[in-house]
Amino acid sequence: MFGLIGKMRCVPGRRGDVIKAIGGGTEGMPGCLSYIVAEDPADGDAVWITEAWDSEASHKASLDLPQVKEAIAKARPLIAGFEMSVKTRPITGI
C-alpha cells in the first residue's frame, strides 16, 4: 500500500472553498482505499489530507483523471503552500 499525509495552508479565509474543490471522495479513483480531507481545528487556514492507495502507481495514475485535474485546477489558486507532505507505507487498517 501507499499513503500520503499532507498539511496545506490555504489562502486566508478560503479553506471552505479548498475543501469543496478537493473533497470529492474516492468514487471513480481506482486503487484509492481512503481519502480524507480534514480541517485543523486549531488553525483556521490549515487543511489535512490523508490518503491510502493500493499502490503508488494508482496514486500517480489518479493525477491524470479529469475530475482530479479539475479539482487541482480549482484549488491551486486558493492554496498558499504545503507545510508537510509525507509518504507512508500503510500496513494495517483502512
Add this chain to the structure above:
Amino acid sequence: MFGLIGKMRCVPGRRGDVIKAIGGGTEGMPGCLSYIVAEDPADGDAVWITEAWDSEASHKASLDLPQVKEAIAKARPLIAGFEMSVKTRPITGI
C-alpha cells in the same frame, strides 16, 4: 467527525512489534470510521497513525475497550515517544 494524525518513534528495531500490537483494525471499535497504521519509508523507527471517528466521544470510549487497553499495554514499552499528535475535523472522505 473527529480525527487524529500521529507520528510515533519506536524503540530502535521494534517497529514491527509496535505495528503488530496496535494494528488490530477497526473491528469491535464502535464509531471508528478509519484506522490506518503505516510505516515511514524514510525513517526506520517511525510509525504514522491516522484515525477517523464519528465523534471525539467514540474515540475516548474506545480507550476503555479491553482489546485497546491490551494493545496499548503491549506497545507502550516499545514506544520511545510521540513526535506529532494532531486532532483534526474530517469533513469529507473515508
